[in-house]
Amino acid sequence: MNEILKLLEQDARLTPEQISVMLNRDVDEVRAEIEQLEKTGIILGYRAVIDWDKTDREYVSAVIEIKITPQRDRGFDYIAEKIYNYPEVESLTLMSGGYDLSCVIKGRSMKEVANFVANKLSTIDGVLSTSTHFVLRKYKYDGVVYGVVEKDERGHDFI
Amino acid sequence: MKPYSELLSRAVLGIEPSGIRKYFDLLDEVKDIVSLTVGQPDFVTPWHIREAGIHSLEEGRTYYTSNSGLAELRSEISKYFARRFNLNYSPNNEIIVTVGGSEAIDLTIRTVVNPGDEVIMPTPCFVCYEPIVRLSGGVPVIIETKQKDDFRLTASDLRAAITDKTKLLILPFPNNPTGAIMAEEDLEAIADVLRDTDILILSDEIYAELTYERQHVSIASIPGMRERTIIASGFSKAYAMTGWRLGYLAAPAEIVKHIFKVHQYAIMCAPTTAQYAAIEALKNGDDDIAEMTNEYNRRRRYIVNGLRSIGIDCFMPQGAFYVWPYIGSFGMKSERFCERLLYEGGVAIIPGTAFGACGEGYARISYAYSVRHITLALEKIEKFIKSL
Known part of the structure; x- marks a missing residue:
């Protein structure tokens, strides 16, 4: 696996200078490689990992299982595009198994989510059925454990 | 009073x-x-290793193990020595599972040193060797390693420190605190000095897995050295298991036979939960x-x-x-x-x-x-x- 990607995935704030030292590589080379990774769409962005539950923001999120009819020539992509273009949609993935698309949406309230499903999602041509599950608590997401603040409890008098 | x-x-x-x-x-x-x-x-500690410890508790494995440690663990340690360092130690009578590498060091020094014996140790080094040697009535003989030698122990410094009373050489590499290592050729040179003597070696290899530009080599793998070497090592640094307090030593059976007595009377056996976790570490922790x-x-x-x-x-x-x-x-x-x-x-x-x-x-x-x-x-x- 690309070492630069691995490092940036852990900490997107690392600078090319820091990365080049850690990997024992030339800094210009690292800078060029990162640029290339951005250009080719392998690195899509850099952002903070935020636990919104600890803020005063009120929101609900839901996972919606969607069954659809694939379209001639366009497969699942056409309907997927129609769905992911809604800004409420946080993630959308094509799944194997009992349903086709897994959609995570975030809204201000349950009512807002319900409206989205009833008025926007279900009315799309080709959407056969939806099944909505509200998220109660986020334990771990994208490799990050939520709700735990790490503390260094190591004894320091062992040398 | x-x-x-x-x-x-x-x-x-x-x-x-x-x-x-x-x-x-x-x-x-x-x-x-x-x-x-x-x-x-x-x-x-990686979760699969912690989980193995937890599982052993759930299964009710809360008894003492045999004095020298679980047979399966000793067998895994034996395989590990062969796999990583090309060393052969019998799980039956050449390995003891200890409470951290620290116990292995303590047991070895207590088993080897008579009052008045000189124990050579390159410094700077981990802080326990000198006091333990003193507790046994031994005499620490300090060699100062130098930055110009990359903090390695040199054959000439070693030769100069040896006397008729020299009993043991402590070889703490990879080294805490300098980060120095002894490469194979450095160890060959040390072996040349020791080969015709009766000096034993305590090789503290607790950091053996943490080397960065070349693989660790144990002095026991140099011809003529195995017979005089006691290796002390453990799980603390390699597997991030410091709090489990689990280590081990390996040496020829005739030495282990006597070290075993000190361990048996002083400690009985290493913690059982930690031993089960360590089996998982060795099996699936590379x-x-x-x-x-x-x-x-x-x-x-x-x-x-x-x-x-x-x-x-x-x-x-x-x-x-x-x-x-x-x-x-x-x-x-x-x-x-x-x-x-x-x-x-x-x-x-x-x-x-x-x-x-x-x-x-x-x-x-x-x-x-x-x-x-x-x-x-x-x-x-x-x-x-x-x-x-």
Whole structure:
């Protein structure tokens, strides 16, 4: 696996200078490689990992299982595009198994989510059925454990 | 009643507690410091290993094991020695599972040393060898390793230290605190000095998995050395298992037979839960080691580069997770430098003299910390140095 990607995935704030030292590589080379990774769409962005539950923001999120009819020539992509273009949609993935698309949406309230499903999602041509599950608590997401603040409890008098 | 100083063992009264007490007392006192002092991994034991320990408790495995440790664990340790270091030790009578590498060191010294025996130890080194040797009535013979030799033990220094009374050589590589290693050719040279003597070797290989530019070589794999070598090692550093307190030693059966008695009477057996976790570590933990070593290696380059770029002369360590920068050029004794860095700079590092008199002029900095933590510390150290 690309070492630069691995490092940036852990900490997107690392600078090319820091990365080049850690990997024992030339800094210009690292800078060029990162640029290339951005250009080719392998690195899509850099952002903070935020636990919104600890803020005063009120929101609900839901996972919606969607069954659809694939379209001639366009497969699942056409309907997927129609769905992911809604800004409420946080993630959308094509799944194997009992349903086709897994959609995570975030809204201000349950009512807002319900409206989205009833008025926007279900009315799309080709959407056969939806099944909505509200998220109660986020334990771990994208490799990050939520709700735990790490503390260094190591004894320091062992040398 | 008489004062305790007259009642207690003279040997124990004669040794000092580890570290530089005064400095460690300061550490507890000063708040909001960025510490680079810790001598243990910042990783948590990988979950599959912790889970194996938990499972053993759920299964009710809360009894003592056999004195020398679970047969399956000894068998895995034996396979590990063969797989990683090309060494052959019988799981039946050449391996003892101990309470950390520390117990292995203690047992070995107590088994080997008679009063008056000389024990050679290269310094700077881990703090336990000298007091344990003294408790056995042995006489520590210090060799000071030097930066010009990359802090390796040289054959000529060793030869010069040997007398008729020399019983044991302690070989602490990869080294805490310098990060020095002994490469195969260095060990060959040491072996040439020892081959025609009756000197035994205690090879402390607790950091064997943490080497960065070449694989660790054990002196026991050099011809003629196995018969005189006791290897002390453990799970603490390689698998981030310090708190489990689990180590082991390996030596020829005729030596282990006697070490075993000390272990049997003093300890009985190592903690059972930890032993089950260790089986899992050895069976499925090679990838964990690789990943953690890789991460230490990046930090090693990062911190050495950082120190050098703020004008601190720093030997590039080859093993363990410490750097050993030279701070003598700032015109202060090590302890004074560290005290001022703590008070004025807000960073804690350990004065080199904690690891022997030859540590004067140096300090030990641990990189068992996140890159972000190291970055913060480096910024503070730079500010402090500029203020001098």
